[in-house]
Amino acid sequence: MYRLDDKHLEKAKEIVLSARKKKSCKVCYDRGYIGVNQQNMVVLCHKCVDAEKATEEWKKYVLENEDLKEHYSEFFEEEDENTEEEEASEEK
Numbered sequence: 434m435y436r437l438d439d440k441h442l443e444k445a446k447e448i449v450l451s452a453r454k455k456k457s458c459k460v461c462y463d464r465g466y467i468g469v470n471q472q473n474m475v476v477l478c479h480k481c482v483d484a485e486k487a488t489e490e491w492k493k494y495v496l497e498n499e500d501l502k503e504h505y506s507e508f509f510e511e512e513d514e515n516t517e518e519e520e521a522s523e524e525k
């Protein structure tokens with residue numbers, strides 16, 4: 434399983450902090466995240482963090498780091514058209 438490098442984790446924490454909306458939060462103790470998951474990624478505190486802003490900042494960071502880009506390629510694909518599944522109608 435892909436695991437985020439620690440140096441990127443540190444950056445993620447910074448981003449999360451900068452995207453916080455409230456000053457004091459009991460859920461995350463003002464860290465902006467409630468934990469780190471198996472992929473070494475921060476789990477955002479949705480109570481005080483602007484998830485949209487954090488995501489935007491993270492995207493920018495990912496784009497600056499080639500080693501991250503490949504792992505997050507799906508992240509940037511807008512959900513427009515999925516693989517064209519041709520439904521062969523075999524009804525007669």
Ligand SMILES: [Zn+2]
Nearest residue numbers: 458461478481
């Ligand atoms: Zn919080």
